[in-house]
Amino acid sequence: MKRLWLILPLALFAVFLGVAGYQLTQPKDEFVRSTMIGKPLPAFDLPGATDEAPRVASASFADGQPRLLNVWATWCVPCIAEAPQLEELAERGVPIVGVAIRDEPEAIARFLENYGNPYEVIARDDIAELQLGLGSSGIPETFVVDGDGIIRYQHIGDIRADDVDEIYAAWEDAR
Amino acid sequence: MIATGLAAIALAVAAPGAGQAVSSAPLANTQLADPQAEAQAQDLMEELRCLTCQSQSIADSNAPMAGDMRHQVRSRIAAGESPEEVRAWLVERYGDYITYRPGIGSATWPLYALPILFLLIALVVLVRRLGRNGE
Numbered sequence: 483m484k485r486l487w488l489i490l491p492l493a494l495f496a497v498f499l500g501v502a503g504y505q506l507t508q509p510k511d512e513f514v515r516s517t518m519i520g521k522p523l524p525a526f527d528l529p530g531a532t533d534e535a536p537r538v539a540s541a542s543f544a545d546g547q548p549r550l551l552n553v554w555a556t557w558c559v560p561c562i563a564e565a566p567q568l569e570e571l572a573e574r575g576v577p578i579v580g581v582a583i584r585d586e587p588e589a590i591a592r593f594l595e596n597y598g599n600p601y602e603v604i605a606r607d608d609i610a611e612l613q614l615g616l617g618s619s620g621i622p623e624t625f626v627v628d629g630d631g632i633i634r635y636q637h638i639g640d641i642r643a644d645d646v647d648e649i650y651a652a653w654e655d656a657r
Numbered sequence: 658m659i660a661t662g663l664a665a666i667a668l669a670v671a672a673p674g675a676g677q678a679v680s681s682a683p684l685a686n687t688q689l690a691d692p693q694a695e696a697q698a699q700d701l702m703e704e705l706r707c708l709t710c711q712s713q714s715i716a717d718s719n720a721p722m723a724g725d726m727r728h729q730v731r732s733r734i735a736a737g738e739s740p741e742e743v744r745a746w747l748v749e750r751y752g753d754y755i756t757y758r759p760g761i762g763s764a765t766w767p768l769y770a771l772p773i774l775f776l777l778i779a780l781v782v783l784v785r786r787l788g789r790n791g792e
Contacts, residue, residue, distance in 0.1 A: 512711070514708055514711075514751055514752075514754055514755075515752070516750060516751070517748075517749065517750060517751060517752045518749075518750055521749075584680070584681065584721060608681055608682075609680065609681060609682035609683075609685075609725050609728055610680075610682075610721075610722060610725035611725070611729070613722075613725075614725065614726060614729055614747075614750065615750070616750070617749075617750030617751050619708035619709070619722075619751065620708070620709065
């Protein structure tokens with residue numbers, strides 16, 4: 483009995499090694515998920531796509547209509563890759579609000595001309611204040627915001643062809 | 658001096674046309690006028706994780722997002738928030754992962770409880786052994 487007690491620390495250490503070794507073989511989840519799901523959209527009031535365009539504010543979200551909030555940028559390569567998928571969602575009737583991070587009106591106009599414009603409206607977030615308010619850690623990211631202005635869903639990374647149905651379903655759920 | 662010059666050249670070379678390579682937030686790289694508030698902001702920035710370069714603090718990182726986060730920290734502290742309020746604001750958005758000094762929560766309590774437990778066990782063993790020797 484006393485012998486067993488003596489090997490206990492070694493056994494604990496072996497368990498620790500086993501757990502650590504197992505974790506080393508597991509792929510690392512690099513994503514930092516937002517903890518804002520279920521919470522209201524943070525208040526914001528940002529300039530539109532151009533200096534003349536009307537400003538975009540959080541107040542316009544609580545009108546009963548669920549929307550996608552797409553955090554993107556013209557300088558972001560995966561954003562080009564997801565453009566056709568956003569286009570498809572827009573065609574299926576999903577209103578999409580674009581949040582352009584650290585961007586410029588001319589670059590935005592060029593991007594939309596080249597890759598299509600799925601956006602209902604675009605807000606320019608020059609210092610990432612809305613992105614930080616959303617708990618978004620990268621570009622692109624897409625959020626579903628319900629008709630009461632509550633954040634319901636987060637998709638991290640570009641929207642691939644096989645993500646479209648899931649995002650559409652999340653938008654439907656928010657209706 | 659030379660190092661700053663080199664850093665400026667490196668930054669200029671790294672900037673590809675559009676404005677994403679550096680943060681344009683006013684307080685990203687500008688210290689607060691009040692040295693006490695700046696010291697508070699600096700201490701907090703060293704304990705906040707850069708999201709795009711996950712092993713650096715936002716004080717260490719040149720990533721544009723780290724600059725935008727420094728702006729949030731400085732402007733909130735300048736507006737009268739305490740460093741812990743600013744930290745809480747970020748934890749509400751990103752979870753404990755954002756801070757290098759996590760609070761006691763459902764996932765972190767063993768970190769704080771286990772050392773105390775081990776110390777107690779060691780103490781009990783020690784007392785028993787000493788007692789035995791004294792007999």
